[in-house]
Amino acid sequence: MIMVDCSSGTTQGKPKFVPFNEGLMESTMQIFKTSFAFRNREFPVVNGKALQFIYGSKQFKTKGGLAAGTATTNVYRNSQFKKTMKAMQTPCCSPDEVIFGPDFNQSLYCHLLCGLILRNEVQVVSSTFAHSIVHAFRKFEQVWQELVANIRDGVLSSRVTVPSIRSAMSKLLKPDPELADTIYNKCIRLSNWYGLIPELFPNTRYIYGIMTGSMEPYLKKLRHYAGQLPLLSADYGSSEGWIGANVNPELPPELVTYAVLPNIGYFEFIPLVENVDGVEATPVGLTEVKLGEEYEIVVTNFAGLYRYRLGDVVKIKGFHNGTPELQFICRRNLLLSINIDKNTEKDLQLAVEAAAQLLLNEKLEVVDFSSNVNTSADPGHYVIFWELNGEASKEILKECCNCIDKSFVDAGYVSSRKVKTIGPLELRIVKRGTFHKILDHFVGLGAAVSQFKTPRCVGTTNLSVLQILTSNVVESYFSTAFS
């Protein structure tokens, strides 16, 4: 059976169609089981449940008659997925009607409710990408009293309108004032929601989801919710196929590497050396990669992709037996660049993190961020979009703006800023909820919430997202760092 997978499309603005078949399904289960075996040695789970913030998106038929859906949906719908979760002793708390519901806000609400009803059985809290876990607990902060009321009365809120979800939930929900009191008392005692997850789900062993790459900015908030619980990064893969398993689960997400599973595809690596005359270096095989070097991955897989460039940059950090262990570095094409400057997604993340430190005293945080290169005037300049969780003073934001500008340490950027061939960096603050609108926009296009990654640099291929960002700007600041 051949199907079509839709990638998240959050980088380029529209999803790509890539082939998917049973071979890829098998390798997906193989990688899940492999990393589970390593994880379970360190953090055993027994006869538990997983509170999984996973969401199916719609499936449809292509013009040629093939079934198409997002990669995660194709996986969650496959009967092997359930079997594997059972074998891992952590079946999902929520019924299928919730996972595959047509409205992800309603599904999210019910995931939280299912988790609370089964709170003592939950041993793992997970999602595909860490963003969904943070998103879920931010939501919890807003709706917790409603959830408690539903548990007390045994009646589901009217916010859930999908009949199939209502009927599935009615089978789980019974009036339980004792449980409602317990959750209520725990929530009111928490300070700024620190340690929320272990309070709500006392038998949780770890939090699990992809936490590297564009997920790193969410780690701080995730750690806050997780308290002392370990954060374990899930594996490395894409709609085009899986690549590597996390075989060192005890490492914090910032240090995680992924051991390539050599039999789930044919992998080649393009060395990232300065290319002369625009000629790219020749790809090397799995056994020829060198420790400490960076490469772009090329995939040939069982579903028919041939020498497909994934666009991800990885670094060789070591070897597990003979197979390389990769550190995810960044997407190759995600560069902020105007002339000779080159800044990656990682550089942007570091600059934002440095400036976000200045907000700590005011107890404020950056909820999410993105960027854009603005060349509408000469010279061009970088624009950084920030959504904050409260109001910051103008002085602090001005300082943040200067700090971001100074934190791009790439020599090309610094020298261009000095000679004014790049203009002052601009920090634009957007209304609260703007990044949620971006998520809604992608979901409206048929993307899966489970695969959502905030686009960190919005170019001309992503005009509708740029439009959402620019139309929600409430104030903006220009850097004075190089004046």
Ligand code: AMP
């Ligand atoms: P998609 O197929 O659209 O859901 O996205 C796949 C992309 O997500 C990959 O090409 C990577 O850029 C990113 N990704 C997947 N797994 C990881 C990981 N473990 N760490 C960092 N980035 C990842």
